[in-house]
Amino acid sequence: MDWTELIFKTIFLIIIFVVTLVVAMYSTYGERKVAAFMQDRRGPNRAGPFGLLQPLADGLKMFMKEEIIPLTANKNLFIIGPSIAMTTALLTGVVIPWGGTISIGGRIFSLQVADLNIGILYVFAMVSIGVYGIMIGGWASNNKYALLGAIRAASQMISYELAMGMSIIALVLTTGTLSLHEIVSQQHGMHWNIFYQPLGFFIFLICAFAETNRAPFDLPECETELIGGYHTEYSSMKLGFYLFAEYINMFISSAVIATLYFGGYNMPFIDQLGLSMNTVTFIGTFFFFLKIFSMIFLFMWIRWTLPRFRYDQLMNMGWKGLIPLAMFNIVATGIYYFFTELK
């Protein structure tokens, strides 16, 4: 890797970082607007035109609030908790292919920070480390409600990780690769994986909801039972980090779903238009973000439509519903490829 490549990657990394933060910030605004729309209200409309400055105002409020660390809390771990949640949420973005290739001054750069040959597994690793943020924070608060929230989060994430991994195995059987870049380029020309793996997509989607702790799986922060769940004792920007990490996770998992099942930056009929490479990449990235935003809207839509599960229902569905279904999916995919590609 030479210097120009390194400089390009660094700049690109910073752009992704900023875009992730901005999208997550405006997801909070979007969520309130969607909620308001569903409940026939107006939503935020005081700060700026259409309330567009509301996320900034919220951020400022979070920074200005008094910072409280409970006397009985384990201070170091209390601070480490939200840091882990935020860091792991941000780390996942590097393996996602945000677009095709662009040429700057005769050199060709790929719009992906790192094309690991184990891209999907990297995403999984980050997700599985992310649970420590919640667990450590919940435990360090030294509060029974926070501890219960943390324990719920941990068992929920472990249970759904299994089904998620199995739905991915079926996808890997179809694509034959673990690299996200390869998976996207295979879906070129409307060969989207959702048409080949509809059941796998369904399982992955449900698990993504559970992994991001979004309603109807937001048991860890279930207000009616646990006050605030794992962040009961948190205040100021540390609370902000937890809430913000959830929105970043939502954005990243939407991006992963769009990459794995909806063709990533591919769009139909792009070859017939006869555009230059940079334009195609630009349109592709635009399309990718359109897919991500529709996915985020789906997340919000479901949150404001469905009530929350009961905890035993959640566990039953994970272990007795999704895992057998995912196993069936693997076997069915395996049998299909065994008989069609046996040459």
Added chain:
Amino acid sequence: MVFLFYMLSAIMIICALLVVFSKNPINNVIYLILCFLAMAGHYILLNAQFLAVVHVIVYTGAIMVLFLFVIMLLNLNKAIILRKSTVTRVSAVITGGIFFLVLLAATRQTFEIHAKYPFASDFGLVSGIGKVLFNEFLLPFEMSSILFISAMVGAMMFGKKDV
């Protein structure tokens, strides 16, 4: 690369020592997690990306979460100081010393093994591991996968109230 190797090794050794010497069970688990992450770093240095990421998913992401989970459920947040009798202590030191000797002997053996099997840089990648697992070690691999599935089904059966 050499610098990274020494840094990761230092992190690993310090964390491993802290696992043994720190008295709070939660801290022990967290140091063990850090130790495992450093070990994943070593795998990456050996160009074994698949091994590294699976190590993170399985050990750091699943098994250590269960450790933390159990410790949190039992609420073992007080530092425990165990008082053992002199006989136990002395025998523990002797057993530990003998075990260390065995490990040392095993490590010495690796110098001979290294010469026989030279380092292949593509060994730890998915394709390399897949080929080895599905050609040379097919039977043990399939057996262990059946074992895992039966363990998982067994866990689900335990969860049922009325079997």
